[in-house]
């Protein structure tokens with residue numbers, strides 16, 4: 001689908017040519033895409049068929065190919081992108097993942113993926129265990145993000161759109177400001193300060209968070225302004241020069257994709 005709600009540094013009016021892949025390597029209790037991340041839905045595509053869809057999205061005006069939750073299909077996606085690039089795919093290919101990936105998987109994407117866009121989720125192993133079932137999340141994700149920077153380099157632009165390199169997203173969660181601050185501290189010490197950092201405030205209780213998560217009562221509400229301000233203030237104080245922030249109105253189910261098979 002052409003997806004029009006990504007950050008302006010990724011796509012403007014043309015939107016992103018998004019592929020949402022079925023399944024996910026994590027099991028986040030608050031997953032906004034749970035209709036496809038936890039179930040076996042969607043269409044089977046060969047690399048050849050996926051390449052045709054990529055070219056079709058480019059022909060519709062999509063400003064990039066946005067591969068959402070792609071990790072577990074990496075070899076087939078790499079084949080598809082190579083086929084599509086051989087036939088004229090020229091928009092940037094964006095790897096939009098949860099960063100719970102092995103460096104050796106990412107290294108096989110060199111020359112295939114132009115932009116790495118990890119969503120860096122949790123710092124604390126207990127939080128990661130409780131909320132996404134992966135206590136080793138940060139240990140693996142931090143290595144993955146370093147590998148992405150090594151492979152694709154710092155962010156680079158064509159006019160005002162990201163054409164290559166690394167950009168990082170982080171979804172700020174209610175009641176978990178210290179975890180967000182710890183992630184920002186790590187990023188400031190390990191990534192160029194010009195790395196585009198998108199601090200997402202769009203959290204809306206969904207999936208298992210609707211009924212309440214033991215030990216995390218705040219996940220049943222939205223983020224409040226003073227929580228978000230603390231996270232943004234830390235990012236500014238650390239010296240990041242390319243910060244993207246969201247309005248309060250972004251925390252709405254309106255901005256959650258509706259999956260017809262979900």
Ligand code: SF4
Nearest residue numbers: 024026028031037098
């Ligand atoms: S990583 Fe993203 S898609 Fe996967 S379960 Fe977590 S929120 Fe859902």
